[in-house]
Amino acid sequence: MKYLFLTLSIFGWLISSGIEAQSYRKNTxxxxxxxxxxxxxxxxxxxxxxxxxxxxxxxxxxxxxxxxxxxxxxxxxxxxxxxxxxxxxxxxxxxxxxxxxxxxxxxxxxxxxxxxxxxxxxxxxxxxxxxxxxxxxxxxxxxxxxxxxxxxxxxxxxxxxxxxxxxxxxxxxxxxxxxxxxxxxxxxxxxFNTHIIEYNNGVKYIAVEEGDSFESVSEEFGLRPWELYHYNDLPKTAKMQDHRYIYIQGKKGKAHKSHASHVVKADEDLHYISQKYGVKMSKLRKFNNLNEGAKVKEGDQLNLRKRKK
Structure with missing residues (x-):
């Protein structure tokens, strides 16, 4: 009788295990x-x-x-x-x-x-x-x-x-x-009808596409137009189509450690350099002892991570 009970118990366990196994189908x-x-x-x-x-x-x-x-x-x-x-x-x-x-x-x-x-x-x-x-x-x-x-x-x-x-x-x-x-x-x-997010200096940016505006991009990413102007150090009169890429979050306080300085080339201004390295313009001015509105010229060497002594 003991052996019969053991046999039935094992048989019951096998059946229940089989049912459980059959009820679970593996994903491909x-x-x-x-x-x-x-x-x-x-x-x-x-x-x-x-x-x-x-x-x-x-x-x-x-x-x-x-x-x-x-x-x-x-x-x-x-x-x-x-x-x-x-x-x-x-x-x-x-x-x-x-x-x-x-x-x-x-x-x-x-x-x-x-x-x-x-x-x-x-x-x-x-x-x-x-x-x-x-x-x-x-x-x-x-x-x-x-x-x-x-x-x-x-x-x-x-x-x-x-x-x-x-x-x-x-x-x-x-x-x-x-x-x-x-x-x-x-x-x-x-x-998808959305932009690809890329990173520069750990900051999110997008490439500007035909038809983009500050209003459309801000709506896409749950922002307000003024935030995009602020993130990119741009006046409210700026037009997005005049720019190749736009940051969708605030730029960093200094450049990546691989970029300690930058030598200004022809046709480059402080805003271009700020966008290139993903660094706030206010920080670049501070690092290089530049007043508001001061311009840089070809050949100038700008610090991107710390203040000039």
């Missing part, structure tokens, strides 16, 4: 892309991490969202707790047994935290000097900065990006499945 990579691409693009616009990199990391770290960590904790990027984490925790075997990982209420929280994690760590700061379209530089930089221990991590990210053409997301384009496709690996591209 194209399905994962289709489901979460908008989150990656949204975060790219918000903080400047290439959507291709975010998607490739999500695919790789979560196994297309199929990992236990992703399904039960909504952690799609394998981010561990670290000492500064105040949220919920879950323990999972990784490089060591019983490691602490972050737990989220939603997948989007995981995407947001992934962005904040990269933005907030000094070791990733140099990545934000790269162009949004430089996915290879980002992949190699993440590995070099210690995001993952796998020696082939950068290679894996690049392979995923190129196989699924994820780099087209960085070009401000979007995916959708074609109506008549017989393959899940085929996609077509639909363009």
């Amino acid at each position: 990579t194209p399905e994962y892309i289709d489901q979460y691409k908008d989150l990656a693009v949204k975060e790219m616009k918000r903080v400047g991490i290439p959507a291709s990199i975010t998607m490739a990391q999500g695919i790789l770290e979560s196994g297309n969202g199929n990992s236990t960590l992703a399904r039960k904790s909504n952690n799609h990027f394998g981010i561990k707790c670290h000492s500064d984490w105040k949220g919920k925790r879950v323990y999972h075997d990784d490089d060591a047994k019983g490691e602490c990982f972050r737990k989220y209420k939603t997948v989007y929280e995981s995407y947001i935290d992934h962005s904040e994690f990269l933005v907030g760590k000094k070791r990733y700061a140099s990545l934000f000097e790269l162009k949004l379209t430089d996915y290879k530089g980002w992949a190699k930089g993440l590995k070099k900065a210690g995001y993952a221990t796998d020696p082939k991590y950068a290679h894996s990210l690049i392979n995923i990006i190129e196989k699924y053409k994820l780099h087209q997301l960085d070009e401000n384009k979007h995916w959708k499945k074609p109506a008549s496709s017989g393959s899940n690996d085929n996609f077509e591209i639909v363009t």
